[in-house]
Amino acid sequence: MKIEFFKHNIGKKEIARVNKALRSLFLTTGPETGRFEEKLSDYLGVRNSVGVYSCTSGLFLSLKALEIGEGDEVITTPFTFVATSNSALYCGAKIVFVDVEAESGNMDLSLLEHRITDRTKVIMPVHLYGNMCNIKTIKEIAGKAGLNIVEDSAHCIEGEFDGIKPGQLSDAACFSFYATKNITSGEGGAIAVNDDELADRLKVLRLHGMDKSALTRYTEQFAVYDVPVLGYKFNMFDIQAALLIPQLERIEKVWLKKRQIFEEYKKYLDNIEEIQFHSPAKNIKPAYHLLTIRVDPAIRDGLMDYLYRKGIGVALHYKPVHLMKYYRDTFGYKDGDFPVAEYLSRSSLTLPFYSKLKKKQIHYIIKTLKQGLFELKAGSLKS
Numbered sequence: 001m002k003i004e005f006f007k008h009n010i011g012k013k014e015i016a017r018v019n020k021a022l023r024s025l026f027l028t029t030g031p032e033t034g035r036f037e038e039k040l041s042d043y044l045g046v047r048n049s050v051g052v053y054s055c056t057s058g059l060f061l062s063l064k065a066l067e068i069g070e071g072d073e074v075i076t077t078p079f080t081f082v083a084t085s086n087s088a089l090y091c092g093a094k095i096v097f098v099d100v101e102a103e104s105g106n107m108d109l110s111l112l113e114h115r116i117t118d119r120t121k122v123i124m125p126v127h128l129y130g131n132m133c134n135i136k137t138i139k140e141i142a143g144k145a146g147l148n149i150v151e152d153s154a155h156c157i158e159g160e161f162d163g164i165k166p167g168q169l170s171d172a173a174c175f176s177f178y179a180t181k182n183i184t185s186g187e188g189g190a191i192a193v194n195d196d197e198l199a200d201r202l203k204v205l206r207l208h209g210m211d212k213s214a215l216t217r218y219t220e221q222f223a224v225y226d227v228p229v230l231g232y233k234f235n236m237f238d239i240q241a242a243l244l245i246p247q248l249e250r251i252e253k254v255w256l257k258k259r260q261i262f263e264e265y266k267k268y269l270d271n272i273e274e275i276q277f278h279s280p281a282k283n284i285k286p287a288y289h290l291l292t293i294r295v296d297p298a299i300r301d302g303l304m305d306y307l308y309r310k311g312i313g314v315a316l317h318y319k320p321v322h323l324m325k326y327y328r329d330t331f332g333y334k335d336g337d338f339p340v341a342e343y344l345s346r347s348s349l350t351l352p353f354y355s356k357l358k359k360k361q362i363h364y365i366i367k368t369l370k371q372g373l374f375e376l377k378a379g380s381l382k383s
């Protein structure tokens, strides 16, 4: 049996909507992008959403719009995808890492305040695997120190902490619609922003710094645009939006299906001594993005290899950012700097987890996992 690591959920509705978008006047950022932004704002309960080319560009633009630059410090965790910290480096800011908690893999908030200096400007929490951080505590800490919050919500569209959704308490929350995300346009992203002025600034920055977009030049009387600030080319376009709208419309239905799949895995794997699940805070609604389990680091590589050879797509989320060659070479990070993130990285293993996964595939994965563990234990497999 061959089980892909991920399969998207794009169907007839998306194809029909893209077809319509292709026959429309606007292929670029036009009315369909506006419709997507409105729907996303409604779903999240925020005032504005800004469609961008990727979550990476969203994080970068958010920091730029908050005027983060040389000499400023941005706090995040090393147990994330490299895009989180890269976005701060693009601005010329210094990255300050805080280790994560062992239970959830999210930023350890008991360490956060110790890392704040008079140069700190932004806290960038990452809602790992779709489990939201304690945004209330982050807001309190940020409020006391006068800091901005930019959420890396690449994994977490559907998630909540204590009924609070991404973007509701922070300055900006950035989402990813990359090929393996819960809703996808291949590449894509959006920023949820409550502050109207910040949203306006983001819209200018995402399109060359122009004070009029093609849509406003078309819908309103023609007027020459000016470029008051240096901007970038990170606008979402209508074909992406057309792909995303039907997925956003059924996001809660798919979430229920993913909850069922999660529960099925958990039912059969929870009582296996060698396997641990992450335990995020109790008062969250998980977004169910990634299903990452933990095993003894001594057998993790052997088990991944076993699953792969049995046709099961597996992945590692993540090798910590501070141990990436560029980060080691440039900033002098070394093994042992963030021990919890490093331990989690050595023990983590991500399993296939998507709404198209069939029950018989889930049971094949469970059976193969058990068999792999048994063979590794019996010493018949090298780890």
Ligand SMILES: Cc1ncc(COP(=O)(O)O)c(C=O)c1O
Binding pocket: 053, 054, 055, 056, 057, 080, 081, 083, 084, 126, 152, 154, 155, 175, 176, 177, 178, 188, 189
């Ligand atoms: C935690 C995290 N942050 C940021 C990103 C970047 O997203 P994008 O590929 O849309 O730029 C990703 C993508 O996988 C991610 O997992």
